[in-house]
Amino acid sequence: MGLRDRLKSMIVRRFGLMDAHPEGFHRTSDAGELVTGQSALGISTVWACTNLISGTIGSLPLMVYRRSAETRTADRSHVIYRLLHDSPNYDQTALDFWEFMAASLELWGNAYAHIMRDNGKIVGLTPVAPDLMGVRRLPTGEIEYRWSDEGKTHRELDGAVLHIRGFGGSPLGGMSTLQFARNAFGLARAVDRAAGETFKNGMRPSGALKFEGWLTDEQRARAKSTLIDDMVGAQNSGRPIVLEGGTNWMPFTINPDDAQMLESRRFSVEEICRFFGVPPHMVGHTEKSTSWGTGLEQQTLAFQKFTLRRRIKRIEQALMKQLLTPAERARGLMIEFNLEGLLRGDSKSRADFYQSGLQNGWLTINEVRALENKPPVAGGQVPRMQMQNVPITEAGNQLESGNDDDA
Secondary structure (H helix, E strand, O other): OOOOHHHHHHHHHOOOOOOOOOOHHEEEOOOHHHOHHHHHHHHHHHHHHHHHHHHHHHOOEEEEEOOOOEEEEOOOOOOHHHHHHHHOOOOOOOHHHHHHHHHHHHHHHHEEEEEEEEEEEEEEEEEEHHHHHEEEEEEOEEEEEEEEEEEEEEEEHHHEEEEEEEOOOEEEEEOOOOHHHHHHHHHHHHHHHHHHHHHHHHHHHHEEEOOOOOOOHHHHHHHHHHHHHHHHOOOOOOOOOOOOOOEEEOOOOOHHHHHHHHHHHHHHHHHHHHHOOOOHHHOOOOOOOOOOOHHHHHHHHHHHHHHHHHHHHHHHHHHHHHOOOOHHHHHOOEEEEOOHHHHOOOOHEEEEHHHHHHHHHOOOOOHHHHHHHOOOOOOOOOOOOOOOOOHHHHHHHHHHHHHHHHH
């Protein structure tokens, strides 16, 4: 750590400015690229992973349930239900809001929303960009949040800010992906930049124009404006040039393997997918595997189980702890995502799920119809079970009973 970094660290500790976003101090990668939220999203793999995770989470219905001894029903009358399920504020739908919050978690490791209250009741949630937020622990033990928006500075304590923390577990904030993956992101940007320069120069080795004598200022300017412009660029690839006055073209030869620089982009895709926990095929990288088959299906299921489940559980627990009172939690109120939304696009899996529930009695016809947004039918609230699986010792009795009924 250099002297400047040590001074910054000392100032942070001295004044308690435990910023939840350490990437503000170290945004330059080893490849020399500046890594910010905007520049990182310019990398196609980062965009695809963030878009996939945040879009999937944002599209899931977020429900408020009231649990009793035997049943669990959606509490649509609770004000929190309307905010979480329909619209958290005047400007955004629930999908807009949760997509923003999930994307903030993926890149910055934290998601913030200002809790708006009226006479103590929560009436709205306004998202706050995580790169604007400063977080510190006060001597009283409370957590203070400071941010500026449209020229106005806000200061709130933890009771007025919804703070969903990402991986890391610190009360002041989760670990930032931008910070810990900056070298991988910076390398991907450097490769993209090098690829752009390669195509810009027509994938031709650079060289030098050699003149027999010294050039005048006018001749040098003409060489730059005419000869170089005629040679550089993909549009001039293979185009002959005319050299006169004893001018010679001296190409600089390069190793042919350097032209394979674009191959390193594959490594960047897999490396970035590792940080987000996304199977490469889900962002269109299917080079080393087929685009179809059970192997990819299992990877997709693993993505749902191990990548999405942790993020969803983290959001659910933060909402229950910060938006519900202890009395409401004691009465059985709970906040959960409805994961049935993940099956909407797979009609076969959904049909198999319903069939299993109906045949084994843990789903009723009306419950299935409700999941499919269909009205209930008479008699559909009674659970049913098939009776063909009977002990072998009673098979004869069942057969005789059936014959008696026919008689």
